[in-house]
Amino acid sequence: MQPYGITIENLRKRYGDGPTAVEALKGVDMHVAPGEVVGLIGPSGSGKSTLLKALGAVIEPTAGRMTLGDRVIYDDGWKVRDLRALRRDLIGFVFQAPHLIPFLDITDNVALLPMLAGVSKRESRQRALALFETLDIAHRATAMPAQLSGGEQQRVAIARALVNRPPVILADEPTAPLDSERAIAVITTLNEMARRFDTAVIVVTHDEKIIPTFRRLYQIRDGRPLEQEITPHPPNSAAEPAAPR
Amino acid sequence: MKIPPNTRRVLLIIAILLPLAGLFLFTAVRTGPLAPVPVTLAEVENQALTPALFGIGTVEARYRFKIGPTRTGRLATLTVDVGDAVKKGQQLGTLDPVDLDARIASQQSSLDALESHVSMARSRVAEAKAQQNYAANQLSRYRELLRSNAVLIRLAPGTDPDATADAIRRWKRLQVYTRAEMEQILIGKLIATSARQIGLFLIILAIVSAAIVAFIIYTMTMAKIREIAVLKLIGTRNRTIAAMILQQALGLGLIGFAVGKIIATAWAPYFPKYVLLVPGDTVRGFIAVLVICTLASLLAIRIALKVDPAEAIG
Ligand SMILES: Nc1ncnc2c1ncn2[C@@H]1O[C@H](COP(=O)(O)OP(=O)(O)OP(=O)(O)O)[C@@H](O)[C@H]1O
Ligand SMILES: [Mg+2]
Numbered sequence: 167m168q169p170y171g172i173t174i175e176n177l178r179k180r181y182g183d184g185p186t187a188v189e190a191l192k193g194v195d196m197h198v199a200p201g202e203v204v205g206l207i208g209p210s211g212s213g214k215s216t217l218l219k220a221l222g223a224v225i226e227p228t229a230g231r232m233t234l235g236d237r238v239i240y241d242d243g244w245k246v247r248d249l250r251a252l253r254r255d256l257i258g259f260v261f262q263a264p265h266l267i268p269f270l271d272i273t274d275n276v277a278l279l280p281m282l283a284g285v286s287k288r289e290s291r292q293r294a295l296a297l298f299e300t301l302d303i304a305h306r307a308t309a310m311p312a313q314l315s316g317g318e319q320q321r322v323a324i325a326r327a328l329v330n331r332p333p334v335i336l337a338d339e340p341t342a343p344l345d346s347e348r349a350i351a352v353i354t355t356l357n358e359m360a361r362r363f364d365t366a367v368i369v370v371t372h373d374e375k376i377i378p379t380f381r382r383l384y385q386i387r388d389g390r391p392l393e394q395e396i397t398p399h400p401p402n403s404a405a406e407p408a409a410p411r
Numbered sequence: 412m413k414i415p416p417n418t419r420r421v422l423l424i425i426a427i428l429l430p431l432a433g434l435f436l437f438t439a440v441r442t443g444p445l446a447p448v449p450v451t452l453a454e455v456e457n458q459a460l461t462p463a464l465f466g467i468g469t470v471e472a473r474y475r476f477k478i479g480p481t482r483t484g485r486l487a488t489l490t491v492d493v494g495d496a497v498k499k500g501q502q503l504g505t506l507d508p509v510d511l512d513a514r515i516a517s518q519q520s521s522l523d524a525l526e527s528h529v530s531m532a533r534s535r536v537a538e539a540k541a542q543q544n545y546a547a548n549q550l551s552r553y554r555e556l557l558r559s560n561a562v563l564i565r566l567a568p569g570t571d572p573d574a575t576a577d578a579i580r581r582w583k584r585l586q587v588y589t590r591a592e593m594e595q596i597l598i599g600k601l602i603a604t605s606a607r608q609i610g611l612f613l614i615i616l617a618i619v620s621a622a623i624v625a626f627i628i629y630t631m632t633m634a635k636i637r638e639i640a641v642l643k644l645i646g647t648r649n650r651t652i653a654a655m656i657l658q659q660a661l662g663l664g665l666i667g668f669a670v671g672k673i674i675a676t677a678w679a680p681y682f683p684k685y686v687l688l689v690p691g692d693t694v695r696g697f698i699a700v701l702v703i704c705t706l707a708s709l710l711a712i713r714i715a716l717k718v719d720p721a722e723a724i725g
Pocket of ligand 2: 214215216725
């Protein structure tokens, strides 16, 4: 097991108290290595969103242990005090919709994050532009979000998730509104970025089109994940159209 | 054509704003400081005054003496009458010593006295009636005057205004002002009232505009709840989010202020009444705009700060 990445052990989450309590996570164990992209699938109500919120440090698990990168976040009731700063420094988020700030151009949208962490505006914008080169949207650097296509916006969102070099990226249905070619392109980009920056990536998805592109897939059922290996689809073959399962 | 929700919101705001502005303009022009003062114009006419004195009087003797016989008897002859001058020692008449006649005479004289009382009372009634008529006349005239706030009197050339005013004051018991006095009143009382009215309008306007700005900022914030949740999720401080909203509100206020200032400056010369634009007012207005916008953004900021970052996921 690699030392870093994402590790959760026996993570439990109960909503509410007494007879109406809902046990959404019933002792989840999971590990995602740095540079790895894993999929998280499961039927509705199985606890995907709950797990992602716990991983994203916006809800507190009832019990269990969680480490992101080299930091212990939760440990059986103990938790890091400043979760806001922790999210800013350790986690990149990608959503179903890009959720870019509409009145900032895309460079500022991305540069906002390093600036929140105290990096100078100049340096922040440079980091954003460097990522745009990598993601092949540098020619649109001064465009407003509304002027970009859905796929381009999602790449800006990926740039925003990456710009602080977090050890962890959490993606919540990142390909839902895209056609299969663009969906696969997004996953390919995530794979490339994960390897380039040694980021551990979890992608929650319902999207049949991209499921074959994962090397490892966690299927969560009733609050417990079962691990599935999906072969033979190494990440770099993901750009090719996926064969129907 | 489908109207996007943002445009719809703006249209809604305009739909609320326009009648408000219309109402404001209407009241300002009809009852406010811009309303015309109702004036009745009357020409002075030259007419002969016929001085007449009207009164009712009674004549009474200055001294009255009652004379009586020492014995009862009937008056046989009487050589004097009421009002006749008599001398000491003069014989007034002769008595027939039967007292019945004398009694009749004395009753008669007291009857006379009573009749004179009656006629006196009648004259009092007539006098009161005359007074009542006069009061009724005055009443209807004052009612008339009340309906028209003021009557403007143009003097024939060569007439002395002060003397005329004095005459009207004395004879008509009306408030009369010459031009000079009127100017004093205008400067003093009227302008003070206008200032109070305009102040009231300003306060209403400030409240209305604060409500509108609050409404706009509130709807803008509600439409961006998801983006706010994302900002919080990626680690933005509450302070930064509040600052963003405040910035939007102030930006809105500054645009409004600039537009208002330009329009006021450009239109002032064509305004029906003289408009004095003072730099001090501009500064005060600017500060008021900033304060109003800050207050108006508080509600939206409160809502934004309550947004749960978990809302961005799932
Ligand atoms: N805030 C909450 N309070 C109470 N129960 C909740 C809350 N959030 C989720 N649950 C319950 O926890 C269970 C897991 O919900 P979760 O949202 O994690 O499912 P999911 O796998 O994301 O489903 P979907 O695919 O429909 O989004 C469900 O039974 C749900 O009703
Ligand atoms: Mg969900």
